[in-house]
Amino acid sequence: MTQQPKETPDGNPEAYREWLATRPSHTFPKSVLAEIYRAADDGLYEIRGFGAKRRITTFDDLLFLGASMSRYPLEGYRERCDTNVVIGTRFAKKPIELKIPITFAGMSFGALGTHAKEALGRAATELGTTTTTGDGGMTDEERRSSKTLVYQVLPSRYGLNPDDLRRCDAIEVVVGQGAKPGGGGMLLGQKINARVAKMRTLPEGIDQRSACRHPDWTGPDDLEIKINELREITDWEKPIYIKIGATRVKYDVQLAVKSGADAIVLDGMQGGTAATQDVFIEHVGIPTLPAVRIAVEALQEMDMHRKVQLIVSGGIRSGADVAKALALGADVCSIGTAALIALGCNKPMYLEDYHKLGTEPGSCHHCHTGRCPVGVTTQIPEYEQRLSADQGARWLRNYVTTMLLELQTIARACGKNHVHNLEPEDMVALTVEAAAMAGVPLAGTSWIPGRG
């Protein structure tokens, strides 16, 4: 975004004079000027969907070493490379078993339309994995279409219902979200239609700001008692996850363990949102890559790695991303934005509707408007019918199965018969930053910045 000032011309006084007269400011480049004019005109911060757009260090800056002489690879056709994961082995009477280490992240009905929700549920069922409710409660359609459903307990408590707690398969207490750690959800008036308003006990058409803190507990000591209550209500059957946005990861992970979590959902700053202040999305929280490493170390320090499962989300796009997160020690990866993209988000079709939103395919972040051109994050029938649940489920299944094959390809190449056997030692970093964040050596060296 930021425009670099032109380089100083030397030797030519004319050119130098012209440069002096026209050089842009590094502090106030055109994009910054435009944002100030916009804020002065509108008197409102930019609220948008999607996740962080700024450039940050990602899993792209890591590479696998693969097997060669000192270790041998596994045959793609003949030799097993398992992918199953059990979540909730610590306290739950009924842990859940995933066939694959990829789940669908929490996304609310309200933010998403019914077709998108149903597609996620059906795809998760066919893939042997889970999908997750969101702010605003559980719909019957969602429960019916998902064999294994994770039910979020959020600060807003919209639609929170003990019957839904009893009929879900796992409970996710949401403390924070990567896109906005420390902030509550927003759903702008245009998306609060009659059904959404009723589910949330709110007047139709208001600009809804969800609470950022739970109403009946503050701090980890209270949370431990809260989790105990949720277990009492559900007779200790269900795994209970705690979801945190990546910030002070070490302390948050250790406090989540102390609070009695069966699993921790760690959402990095690339994690998406349906509507949040741009300043929040771009300036609060840390990237997924360092967050995973810190979380795994925090768990290992307590001897809780693999005992409290770590579910990582925020900018996961491919089997390679999953493989790298697992190699750093995560148990599962969760996808949100990438799943919406598989459903058609930002796809180049219905161009005139992208243009009506003032955007184009590839740059759209207009989920907050409720006028999603491809029918994913909308409740408007005309748009919603552009996505059929059948087609959506098919796309998701294809996409996630592809990711899984990619993941197994890498794991076999590294000689692993279970994807959880991938380890940091299998990787090197391309940049000094990634080496420091992931705690693996810079490629071609034995140097891990920060470790002597």
Added chain:
Amino acid sequence: MNEVDLATTKVHELNAALHGVTATAGERSWNVLNPRGHHSIAAGLNAPLSVLVKGHVGYYCGGMNKEADVTITGNAGPGVGENIMSGLIRVKGNASQYAGASGHGGTLVIEGDAASRCGISMKGVDIVVGGNVGHMSAFMAQAGNLIVCGDAGHHLGDSIYEAHLFVRGSIDSLGADCIEKELRSEHIDVLERLLQIAGIKAQAKDFRRYGSARKLYNFHIDHAHSY
């Protein structure tokens, strides 16, 4: 009548037994002895039971209650009756903070005082407090009625949506977007009905009503100081 002594029985055993009672089968009437500040007593009840807890309870007693009638003879810790759906919870003593938080329905009666954030995020529950309520009560309250027979602390009804607040005594201050509103006959009816359920003798006409000015419903920069 079944009697459970928490000096010898674990809370989860009590709750599991209470959850085993259905609308058609099982003992309806239970006494709980020696609660001694334990947490989550009688949480998640899901049938028309009648539970008498003899003593003081810790956090979240009667949490997410459906249909049951729970009475606590002593004081209640934080979050009594949190997210209550239906039925009745009665605290004969005082209640700590966040009483009735996010309650969706049913009735919560606190015969003594309630601490801060009573009725926070309430979504349809009716709460009657015989004494005073602390600061930030009915914060972000969405629906239902909060009746305070004594005084209210600072910032009552801050960022309130469509809940109705009734206070008989003084109020230290109203929160953002909360204003006094006219007490009409339909409100008198609500007050009389709920005061009667609570068994509190008070005159409905002595209460004043407060609710949302609805100025914060849609964002406007000139109200930014109120958010």
